[in-house]
Amino acid sequence: MSGPRIDPSLYRERDRIPIRRAILSVSDKTGLVELGQALAAAGVELVSTGSTAALLQEAGVPVTEVASVTGFPESLDGRVKTLHPAVHGGLLADLRLEDHERQLDDLGIRAFELAVVNLYPFAETRASGAPAAEVIEQIDIGGPAMVRAAAKNHANVAVVVSPDGYDGIRRALAEGGTTLEQRRALAAAAFGHTASYDRQVADWLAKETGERDRVLRVEATLAAPLRYGENSHQQASLYTFAEGRGIAQAEQLAGKEMSYNNYVDADAAVRAAYDFERPAVAIIKHANPCGVAVASAKTVDPIASAHIRAHECDPVSAFGGVIAANRTVTLRMAEQVADVFTEVLVAPDFESDALAVLSRKKNLRILRLPADYRREGWEFRQISGGVLLQTADSFDAERGSAQHDSSGWRLVSGEEVDDATRADLEFAWRACRAVKSNAILLADGGASVGVGMGQVNRVDSCHLAVSRAGKRARGSVAASDAFFPFSDGLQVLLDAGVRAVVQPGGSVRDEEVIDAAKRAGVPMYFTGERHFYH
Template identity: 50%
Template sequence: MTSSDRLPMRRALLSVSDKAGLIELGRALIDKGVALLSTGGSAKALREAGLEVTDVSDHTGFPEILDGRVKTLVPQIHGGILGRRDLESHRAQMDAHSIAPIDLVCVNLYPFAATVASGADADTCIENIDIGGPAMIRAAAKNHDHVVILTDPDQYGAFIAALDQGGTTLAERQLWAGQAYAHTASYDAMIASWFARQRGEALPAVMTVSGTRRELLRYGENPHQDAAFYTTGENRFGIATARQIQGKALSYNNLNDTDAAFEAVAEFDAPAIVIVKHANPCGVATAPTLVEAWKAALRCDPVSAFGGIVALNRPLDVETAEQIATLFTEVIVAPDASEEAKAVLSRKKNLRLLLTGGVPSPVSGGMTFKSVAGGFLAQERDAGRVGPEALRVVTKRAPTGQEMADLLFAFRVAKHVKSNAVIYVRDGATVGIGAGQMSRVDSARIAARKSMDAAEAAGESVALTEGSVAASDAFFPFADGLESVIAAGAKAVIQPGGSIRDQEVIDAADAAGIAMVFTGMRHFRH
C-alpha cells in the first residue's frame, strides 16, 4: 500500500461512553493537526486533559435538545459523514450548506447491557438506548471509502499507527466498517431480547443471537473443522467467566466437556465432584469433603476418568488437588482455588485450571441452541428439578430414607447424561452410568457391566450396583429395561412414568420386591 492510497485526517468526531484510550487517541489526532469535535462527557474529558475540542453544538449551530436525545441528528453532522468526496455534486451541496467533512467517527454506545444487568427499571433502560450513536456509526461505516469508523478502544492502537504512516488504508477502513456493523447489530439484538423479556416472550417471532469472539480455536471437534469460542454476555457463572490459571490452550472439545461438567456439578448443594468424558459424566459424588467426593466419583469408572474433565462446586483445596494430580486430567474447573492447591497443580504443566468466580444456578433460566440445516432450534435451559414432595410411589414397597436421597441424586445426574440414560447410585455416588444408547436396555446393561469392571479393578467380587438405586431419564417403554436394572442389583428405581405399559413395569417391580417412584418429569438430553 503506497502513501497515495492512505486517507489523511482533517476533522474527527469523538463521542464515547467507554472513555478507555480516549485521551491517547485525542492527543494523537491533535499531534497530526486534526480538529476535534465532541459531545458531553467526552468533550469534558478531553478538555480536562488539556486538549482543544469543539462542542458539536458549536460546530452545528444547533443546541442539544430534549435532554440530550437530539445532539448529533442534524445535517451538519450526517452530511459531513455521508458526503462522498469523489462526487462533485456532493462537494457542491456540502459547500452550499456549510457542511464540513468529518473524516473520523469514534463512537461507542450507551451502556444498555450494563444498565439492564444492574437491575435498573424499564424507564432507565430505555433512556440508555442509544439513537444518535448507531446512526453515526452506520453512516460512517457506509461511507468507509472516505471516513474512518472506530467503535472499540482495542482499535485505537492500529489507527494511531496508521496515522503515523500518513493515514488509513482502504483495507483498514473496510475492516473497521464491518466491525462497526457487527457492533450495532449486537447492540440491537440485546435491545430486542430485552423487549421480548419485558413481554414475557421467551421465543419471539424473530430471534436475534449475538456473540463476541473470545478466541479462535486450533480446530473444532476434528482437525479439519474451523472453530471459535464466542461469549453472549449471559449473566451466568461458567466457561465464559472462567480465568485460565495454567495449562495449554483449551480446545473446542475441552470447552464443550468442561461446560457439561460444571453445569452438572452445580446441581448439588453438598461438596461435589463430577468427572466428565466426551460430554458425559463418568463419575459423580457428594460427600462431607471434596477429597472424599473425588475418591467416590473416581471409583465409579476409573478407566474412563483418565484424561477427563473434573468439576467442583467448591473452591479447590490442596488435599483434593494432590489427589486429582495423581491422575492424568485435561481440565479442572472450580469457582476458586487456594494458593496451595494452585502450587500443587503448577507441576502439571499441561493441566488446565479454570476458576469461574462462582457456580451457576441449576434452576435459572436462559436459552440453549442447536443448529439444524437452514436454521436453529432454541429452547429454555433444562431447569427442571423434582423434590420428595413431587414423587409418586407406585409400588407396594416405598423407598427407605437413604434410597429416597439416592434416587433424587440419581435423577439429577440423569439430567446431564446423554439419552438414553440409566444411572446407578449408592450412598451419594454414582456406581454405574449408561449413556447415549439407542436402547434403554443397553444403557442399563452397559452401566452394570462397567460397574462390575470397576469393582474388579478395586479388588471386589461383587458389582458396585448391588444394593444401589437406579434412575432413568425417561420412562421404561417395556418391563425389560426395568428387569435389566433389577438384574444389576438395584433395590429402588426413579423414572418419569407415562408409558402405556406403566402397569406392566410396576408389576415387574412389585414381583421383584423393589420400590419405584414416578417423577412426572423427564430429562432427555440429545
C-alpha cells in the first residue's frame, strides 16, 4: 500500500507563508503565554486543547477550544481530543494543490499554518517510579499524530515541538511568515521528537514485559563540534544523552575549549575518583592513572591532602595531566594545582576563592560535574560491523557483588593482616580497577606509590610498578586486576618488599603462586573477581 501519486506539475510554489491560524497543545508550558500573546497580537487565530487553552485564557489570550472546532467534546478522560478531520484536515491539506483547497472549502475546514505541539511527559513519569497504569496514561496519541501530520505537510505548515523554537516563530511573524527552509528544519526536528518518544515507549514496554529488545537504540544530541579527534586529521563531535548526568553534562567554568582527548581523560579521572567514598583525587594521563589517593586520616583539608598524595605518586607524569576530585575543590588544593601544568580539573564544585585562583590559568579547563553525577549503567564500544554492550564495572554494593569491600576475600597465604594493611589493600583493589590491563598498583597509606599499566604481560607491569615506586615499593601493598598466570610476576613484587597482595585468583597455577607468597611470608588474598579494563 502506498500514498497517492500526484502530477508534480499541479503543485503551486509556496515559500513564505503568513501565519493566520495556529493550533497549540503542549505539556511543556515554558514560554507558552508569551508565544500566545505574540501570535494573538499579530492577528493569528489560536485553537487549543485542555490545560494549554486554560493557561492561555487565564493570561487573557483569546483562544478557541478544539471542541468548538470539531463539534465533539473531549472524551474518555481526554484520550480523544484532536483525532478529528476538522483538525487533521487543516494540518494535512496541501494548499499547493487547487484540489485540496477546494476540498477544504467543500468540507468547511480551515487550514492551519502553525502547529505548536509537544508530547505528554512519558519519560519523566517513567523515571519518577510511577506505577505502570500512570505511565501508560502518558503515552500520547493525538499529539504525535498532529506533529507527524504537520511535519509531513511542512510545505504548508510550520510545526514547533520545543520552546527553543518560539523565537524563530516570533521572528517569522515580524517578517511576514515562515519560509520553506525554516519549515523543513522544523519538520526534521519534529520527526526526531516523535521518533525519540516512540523509542522511549518501546524500550519501557520491552523492559516491563521482560523481553530484551532485539535492537540497540542509542539516541544522543549534538552538543558541540570538537576541533578534532584523537589526532588532528580526525573529525570529532560531542553528543549527549537526554538523561545523562556525567562528564558530557559538566559545566565548563573556565579555560580553553575541551578536546576529544580531554573528555576521554576527564571521564577516566572521574571514574577513578568516584570509586571512593572518602575524599579522593585521581590524576590521569592518556586514560591511565599516574596517581590516585584518598585523604590522610588527620588533615584539616581532606581534598587538598588527597591531591598532594596523588601527585606525589608520579610528579613527572602528572605534568599535563587531568585531575578529578570527588569533593569541592578548596583554595588550598587550587593553589597546589596552580603550581603544575594541568589540562583539565573536574570536580563537583569549587570554592569561590579556589575558582578565582584557578581561573588565572588561561589554559586550564575547569569543569563542574552535575550535582547528581552518575555513570551510565551500560557501556558500549564500536567494533567493525557492530557494537559490544556490557554492564558497567563498578564497586557499587547494589550490583550484587560481595567484592566491593574485603568481607568476601579469601586469605590464601600468610596471617590475617592488621586493620591498616587491610585498608590499604581495599584502597589498592579499588584504585587498580581504573588502570588499563595488565594492571598492577602499589599503595601505601591510602595512596598509590607505583602503577604498572597497559603491558602485554603481567611481569612487565610488575616491573613497571616497582620501578615507578622506587624505594616506596618496600612496605607497600600490591593489587593485580587479574590473576598471576605464573609466579614470576608476583616474585618481582615480593623481591621489591611488598607487605601484602590482593588479586582475583583463578589461575591453573594458583598453587605455584600461593607457594611463592608463602615462602616469602607475605599475606595474599583472593577476591574471586577480576577487573580488566581495556
